[in-house]
Amino acid sequence: MIPLEVIAASVDDCIVAEQNGANRIELVSAFEVGGLTPSLGLLINARQATRLPIMAMVRPRAGGFCYTANEYVAMQRDAELLLAHGADGLVFGCLQTDGAIDAARTKWFVDAALGRTAVFHRAFDLTPDPLAALDQLLALGVTRVLTSGQAETALLGAEAIVSFRAYVGAALEVMPGAGITPATVLQVMRRTGADQVHASLSGGRIDPSAARPTSVRIGHTDAGARVRTLDGAQVREVRRLLDDFDAKQLH
DSSP states (O other), X not given: OOOEEEEEXXXXXXXXXXXXXXXXXXXXXXXGGTOBOOOHHXXXXXXXXXXXXXXXXXXXXXXXXXXXXXXXXXXXXXXXXXXXXXXXXXXXXXXXXXXXXXXXXXXHHHHHHTTSEEEXXXXXXXXXXXXXXXXXXXHHTOOEEEEOSSSSSTTTTHHHHHHHHHHHGGGSEEEXXXXXXXXXXXXXXXXXXXXXXXXXXXXXXXXXXXXXXXXXXXXXXXOTTEEEEEOHHHHHHHHHHHHHHHXXXXX
C-alpha cells in the first residue's frame, strides 16, 4: 500500500483520516498559515481518537524559518512535550539567514526524536542549494523530507523531485507534497516515482457564530465563517486511486 499522509488540524480531522483510508497524520494548528505547532490538548485528544501515526508540527509562528534564540527555545520545549504526549514523530524546519539548513538546530530535533520519525518540512523548498541540503539532512539523520520540488506544486516540481530521489536513493525518504488532489495525485506518482505522498485534501464548514454580515475583522488571516476541515470524500478517492495504481504497478 502506498502511504497517504494527510493534514489534520482537529480531532475530527483525525477521525476522518482514519475512517477514509489515510495512513498517517501530520497534526497542525493554523492550517491557513501553513501549519503551526498543535496544542497539547489537541495532540492528547487526537492520540486517543486515532491509531494512525501522528507527526506533530513544531513551528512557533508563520513567516520564514530562521528563528530567534527565544523562538528556538520554545520549539525545543514544544518538541519535548509533543513527544511525551504521544507524537510518533516531529515535523520541523530550521534555516539560516541565507536559506541554508541550520545544521545544529536540525540535529537537536533529530536527537530529541529518540529514534522516532524526524521530518524536515517544506522549509527545504527555500534552500538555495537543494542537493547540498540533502547531503546535510542525510548526514544529520533526518528520516524524511517533504518537498514540492521547490515549485508551487509537487506536479510542477516533479522533475526536481525525481532528481532528489535519485540523489539520496533509499537513504533518505523524499515525499512529494503541495497541490496534491484527486485530479493530480496519479500524475505526481507517475512523474516522480514516489512511494508515498502528502496531501491536505481540504474541505470546509461554516461556523454559524461568524456567519452574520459584519464589518468586523478578527486577525490578519481571518477567513470569516469558514473553517477548514479534512474532506473525507477526497481522502477516500485518493486512497482508491493510489490502491488502483499500486495494483497495476504490481501486475
